Amino acid sequence: MKLVLRSLSLGAALAAALVVSAPVFAQTLRIGTVLAPSDPMGVGLEKFKVDVEAATKGAVKIEVFHSSQLGDTTEMLDQARVGANVGTVTDVARLSSFVPSLAIMSAPFLFDTYEQADKFALSAEYLAWGDELKAKSGLMMLASNWYQGPRHLLTQKPVSKPADLAGVRMRTIGAPVWIETIRAMGAEPTPMAWGEVYSALQLGALDAAEAQPTAITGSKLQEVVKNVTKTGHIQLVTALVVGADAWDQISPENQKIVRDLAVESGRYASNLTIELGEKAMADVAAAGVSVSDVDLAPFKTAVAGVYDLLKLNAEVATVNKVLGR
Numbered sequence: 001m002k003l004v005l006r007s008l009s010l011g012a013a014l015a016a017a018l019v020v021s022a023p024v025f026a027q028t029l030r031i032g033t034v035l036a037p038s039d040p041m042g043v044g045l046e047k048f049k050v051d052v053e054a055a056t057k058g059a060v061k062i063e064v065f066h067s068s069q070l071g072d073t074t075e076m077l078d079q080a081r082v083g084a085n086v087g088t089v090t091d092v093a094r095l096s097s098f099v100p101s102l103a104i105m106s107a108p109f110l111f112d113t114y115e116q117a118d119k120f121a122l123s124a125e126y127l128a129w130g131d132e133l134k135a136k137s138g139l140m141m142l143a144s145n146w147y148q149g150p151r152h153l154l155t156q157k158p159v160s161k162p163a164d165l166a167g168v169r170m171r172t173i174g175a176p177v178w179i180e181t182i183r184a185m186g187a188e189p190t191p192m193a194w195g196e197v198y199s200a201l202q203l204g205a206l207d208a209a210e211a212q213p214t215a216i217t218g219s220k221l222q223e224v225v226k227n228v229t230k231t232g233h234i235q236l237v238t239a240l241v242v243g244a245d246a247w248d249q250i251s252p253e254n255q256k257i258v259r260d261l262a263v264e265s266g267r268y269a270s271n272l273t274i275e276l277g278e279k280a281m282a283d284v285a286a287a288g289v290s291v292s293d294v295d296l297a298p299f300k301t302a303v304a305g306v307y308d309l310l311k312l313n314a315e316v317a318t319v320n321k322v323l324g325r
Contacts, residue, residue, distance in 0.1 A: 026058055026059055026060065026061045027059065027060050027061070027246070027249050027250045027254075028060075028061040028062070028063060028085060028246075029060065029061070029062050029063070029085065029087055029242050029246060029247075029258075030063045030065065030070070030085050030086050030087065031045055031048075031049075031062060031063070031064050031065070031086075031087045031088065031089075031240070031242070032064075032065040032066075032068075032069060032070030032071070032076050032086065032087070032088050033045065033064075033065070033066055033067075033088060033089050034067070034068045034072060034073055034193075034194040034195060035066065035067070035089075035194075035215060035218055036066060036067055036218040036219070037066040037067070038218060039214050039215065039218045040148070040214055040269045040270070040272035040273040040276060041089050041146060041148060041238070041269055041273075042064070042066050043269060043272060044146065044265045044266065044268055044269025044270075044272065045062075045064045045089070045265070045269075046064055047265050047268055047269075048062060048064075048240075048261060048262065048265035049062035049063075049064055051261045051264070051265065052257070052258055052261050055257045055261060056254045056257055056258070059251070059254055060250060060254050060257075060258060067195075068193075068194070068195045070086060070088070072193040072194065072195065073088055073090050073091075073094065073194070074094065074174070074193075076088040076090075077090060077094065077095075077139065077241070079243075080138070080139055080241070080242060080243035080244075080246075081137060081138045081139060081243065082138075083138075083243060083245045084243060084246075085243060085245075085246040086242070086243060086246075087142075087240065087241055087242030087243065087246075088240075088241065089146055089238050089239070089240050089241075090238055090239055090241060091105075091106055091173055091175065091178075091236060091237075091238050091239075092105035092106060092144055092237065092238065092239050093105065093106035093173065093175035093176070093177045093178055094173065094174075094175050095133055095137065095139065095141075095239070095241070096175060096176065096177065097175075098132075098133055098136045098137040098139075099129050099132045099133050099136060099137075100310075100311075101129050101312075101314075101315050101318075102129055102133065103175065103176065103177040103310060103312060103315075104312055104315035104316065104318075104319060105117070105120075105121075105144065105237050105239075106173075106175065106177045106178060106234055106236070106237070107177060107181075107234075107306070107307065107312060107315075107316070108177075108181045108184075108233050108234055108300075108303040108306060109233065109234075109296075109299075109300050109303065110235070110316070110319060111235045111237065111319075114147045114235070114237075114270055114273075114274060116323055117145065117147060117235060117237040118145045118147070118267065118270070119322065119323065120319055120322050120323065121143070121144040121145045121237065122145070122263070123322045125318050125322060126144065126322075130144070134244050137244075138243065138244045138245065139241045139242070139243065139244060140241060140242050140243070140244045140247040141239050141240075141241050142239075142240045142241065142242060142258065142259050142262035143239065143240050143259065143262035143263045143265075143266045144237065144238070144239040144240075144266075145237070145263060145266040145267060145270060146237070146238045146239065146240055146266040146269055146270060147235070147236070147237050147238070147266075147269075147270035147273050147274070148212045148214070148215065148236040148237075148238055148273055149212030149213055149214060149215075149235075149236055149273050149274075149277050150212060150213075150230075150231075150232030150233075150234075150235055150236070150277075151210045151211060151212055151231070151232065151233055151234045151235075151236055152210065152211065152212070152213070152216075152228050152229060152230050152231055152232065152233075153165075153170075153208065153210050153227075153228065153229040153231050153233075154201075154208055154209045154210060154211060154216065154221060154225040154227070154228055155168065155170075155207070155208040155225065155226070155227045155228075155229065156207060156208065156225060156226050156227065157226070157227065158227050158229075158290065158292070159227065159229045159294070160229075160294055160295075161294075161295075161298050161299075162185050162186035162298055162299060162302045163186060164186070165185055165186035165187040165208075166186055166187075167188065168186070168187040168188060168207045168208050169187070169188045169190045169205075169206050169207045169208065170182055170187040170188065170189060170190060170206070170207065170208040170209060170210060171190050171191070171192045171197050171200065171201075171206050171208070171209040171210070172189045172190065172191060172209075172210060173191065174191030176310055177306065177310055177312075178234070179191065180306050180309055180310060181233060181234060181303055181306055182210065184302050184303045184305060184306050185231075185233065185299055185302055185303060186302065187208065190206060192206070194215075194219070197209050197211075197219065197221065198219055198220065198221060198223075198224060201221065201224040201225060202223075202224045208225070209221065209225070210231075210233070210234075212236050212273075212277070213276075213277040213278075213280035213281050213284070214273060214276055214277060214280050216228070216280060216284055217280045217283050217284060222283070222284045222287040222288075222289050223287070225289060226289060226290065227289065227290045227291075227292070228281070228284055228289055228290070228291045228292070229292055229294050230281075230291065230292065230293050230294065231294060231296065231299055232296075233299060233303070240262050240265075240266065
């Protein structure tokens with residue numbers, strides 16, 4: 001009997017020793033972006049990596065991939081949904097196929113400033129849509145305050161009113177709110193992977209595009225367009241998302257750390273976007289591209305029907321309520 005007890009005690013001790021000495025494997029999140037490393041989103045992701053690894057004492061590792069190394073945004077989202085350890089910074093409208101209300105973040109002429117978008121992205125109403133997204137799509141939204149800037153028109157001919165865009169094939173993001181906005185503004189919306197836009201403009205497969213200032217210079221589009229019209233028709237507020245399967249492997253304590261730092265890094269990247277935006281437009285003008293302001297009233301009138309078309313009036317009311325306007 002004593003021998004049995006001694007054996008059991010020895011077995012328990014060995015088991016405990018194995019638990020104590022077992023290696024602790026870090027959880028890794030692989031985050032990709034279609035943008036260049038110098039883009040504020042890329043810089044923000046590098047900060048996110050350093051801060052997360054320090055705050056979690058290496059328990060969570062972040063690997064950052066720039067310039068479409070993991071594929072186009074849609075491809076990265078698809079990978080994440082089927083269980084791959086992949087995440088990305090995406091325009092929130094791409095996620096509206098799962099939660100239609102999320103399209104409001106990319107609605108035309110809705111947010112006037114980044115501060116407004118940041119406030120709404122942290123509201124209880126918006127965060128509830130994020131919870132719904134995880135349940136319906138297998139995607140976890142870490143933060144939705146990564147601001148990439150105002151979208152402007154990039155064309156080969158001058159544009160001063162919606163009628164000037166008639167027949168113009170314009171690259172845009174392949175989500176309904178983007179497509180209908182560009183169509184309402186007068187152009188022919190043409191969804192295309194971002195990495196293909198330069199060559200499509202160069203070869204004439206596209207007549208135009210729309211992009212934020214830092215993305216124009218990051219992809220050198222000033223080399224292949226003649227005019228930039230500053231419409232700011234959509235404020236590009238994006239979200240940092242990861243696959244839910246990978247996210248659920250992280251401890252609750254570290255999940256909170258990662259989400260808090262995703263918001264903090266989003267603000268850092270967003271402020272960098274704002275800071276570098278004016279310089280980017282100056283660089284575009286210096287390259288010989290005509291950069292012009294325009295009367296926005298005709299464009300706002302043209303897109304007014306998009307809210308009704310996509311049934312977003314309730315979401316507009318929610319935004320206005322949160323912002324107190």
